[in-house]
Amino acid sequence: xxxxxxxxFVLLFxxxxxxxxxxxxxxxxxxxxxxxxxxxxxxxxxxxxxxHRRVCYGSTGLRQKxxxxxxxxxxxxxxxxxxxxVNMENCMVSEDNPIWYGFDCLxxxxxxxxxxxxxxxxxxxxxxxxxxxxxxxxxxxxxxLINIVPEKDTAKWFSYQENPARPKHESFESPAKSDRMGxxxxxxxxKIPMEEKEFCYSN
Numbered sequence: 065x066x067x068x069x070x071x072x073f074v075l076l077f078x079x080x081x082x083x084x085x086x087x088x089x090x091x092x093x094x095x096x097x098x099x100x101x102x103x104x105x106x107x108x109x110x111x112x113x114x115x116h117r118r119v120c121y122g123s124t125g126l127r128q129k130x131x132x133x134x135x136x137x138x139x140x141x142x143x144x145x146x147x148x149x150v151n152m153e154n155c156m157v158s159e160d161n162p163i164w165y166g167f168d169c170l171x172x173x174x175x176x177x178x179x180x181x182x183x184x185x186x187x188x189x190x191x192x193x194x195x196x197x198x199x200x201x202x203x204x205x206x207x208x209l210i211n212i213v214p215e216k217d218t219a220k221w222f223s224y225q226e227n228p229a230r231p232k233h234e235s236f237e238s239p240a241k242s243d244r245m246g247x248x249x250x251x252x253x254x255k256i257p258m259e260e261k262e263f264c265y266s267n
Contacts (some may be wrong), residue, residue, distance in 0.1 A: 090264040096172035097180040098209035098258065101187065101251075104131075104162040106215050109190045112169050114183035114204065120169035132164040133157070162220065172206060173263065181206045187251070200248045210255045211242065218252050 065218040099112050099120065109129075112120050120229055133155035172180040182205065187198040204210060213221050224239040 072185075076104070076253070082260075088264045090262040092262050093258045093260050094206040096170060096258070096263060097182065097183070097204045097206060099169040099171070100166060101189070101205075101212040102164050102166035102217070102221065103214050104220070105191065105214070106165045107167065107189055107191050110167045112171075113186045113188075113189075114171070114178065114180060116184070116186070117178070119171045119178060120142045120167075129167050130165075132166070134161040136193060149161040162217075180204060185210070187212060196249065197200075198249045198251050200246075200253065202245055202248075202253060204255075207258050208255045209258055210253060211239075212251050212253055215247050215250045216253050218247075222254075 101107065101110050111118055120195075131152075133152075134157075136154050136156045150161075157163055172178055182203050185200055185204050187200050189196045189198070198212075221239050222242070222244075226238065239254075242256050245253040245255055247253070
């Protein structure tokens with residue numbers, strides 16, 4: 065499923081200034097990996113692990129919870145609705161238009177001191193009094209964006225020709241065109257290459 069990482073671009077605009085500032089430094093996107101989990105059921109929290117090391121925690125990565133739904137005021141999916149900003153009364157909910165809950169994470173680069181290349185990926189998910197650990201034999205590679213979706217939600221998610229999280233990027237971001245990596249413990253994984261060639265930040 066094509067990237068649902070619009071959250072990253074909001075965060076990157078906050079923390080990164082772009083490559084046009086002569087005082088900024090740029091890092092090749094091959095040194096980063098994007099991780100995202102999306103579900104039609106609310107998720108309280110999630111923990112991502114690369115080579116058994118927790119990432120997107122504290123200072124190791126940019127992480128944010130998000131809610132995505134079809135906005136009744138605009139009759140289209142909200143590009144990005146952070147949890148604190150969501151007015152759930154505006155969400156149009158139906159079998160064809162579920163609310164998507166999830167977490168995004170961007171990790172890697174010099175600041176994190178994490179080598180994301182060939183890192184084994186595992187995830188822990190928490191909701192209510194339940195906990196689920198997803199163990200995989202998947203290895204992530206730098207420059208990739210990886211989306212994780214419950215197996216029960218894949219038929220709906222992979223049917224999208226336009227990405228609910230990034231509707232302006234439908235030609236590149238279509239979940240239907242993503243590279244499926246397989247399913248583990250009732251969750252399915254898919255990836256795409258990062259569109260960005262590098263990430264830049266102020267020095």
